Amino acid sequence: MQTGGRQRLPVLRLPRTKCLIGLCALVLFFGTGSAYAGDREDVLATINQYMEYEKSGNLIAQGELMLDERTMVYPGGRAGGDNRKGMRQQQAEQDQFAAEFPGVRYEFELRDVQAQVWNADSALVTFDSLPTRIVPPSLPAEKTAKLGSPKIPLIVAVMLVKQQGAWKIAHTTFVPLSKD
DSSP states (O other): OEETTEEOOOOOOOOHHHHHHHHHHHHHHHHOOOOOTTHHHHHHHHHHHHHHHHHHTOHHHHHTTEEEEEEEEETTEEEOSOHHHHHHHHHHHHHHHHHHSTTOEEEEEEEEEEEEEETTTEEEEEEEEEEEEEOOTTSOHHHHHTSOSOOOOEEEEEEEEEETTEEEEEEEEEEESSOO
């Protein structure tokens, strides 16, 4: 094709979706970098703190480790939205349980902990959480009979993001360890 004495090359046009996919592939290829030193340890420290708050029953403090809009998938449901409100509700339930069953608590063993960090700002941690309910011998038998089923072993997957230098939990999925 010629215009005004110069030869013009044809313009190659790709569909928008192919361009977008190609651009995303380039960003992933060139944009992925190694994590900064200490990120994996910091992520695991966040998970350990999360489990310590779970063990102590301090769910308000546990909520501070999470994004305000954290999402969660658990056996039988899914939750999203105002995480602070949800954690306050869980704390109220925890406090009511503690008042009704004084001294009953849980210990948690974490097994098969795997942590991956990408681009120094996102991470995935998976582990098996094996709870053990501790019932004090001083709890009357009639109270012990009303305890109900203990917490079940879970496979836990936690997505974290780094915001302003702090690792925050963005999403948590809980799956029963046993298929029963």
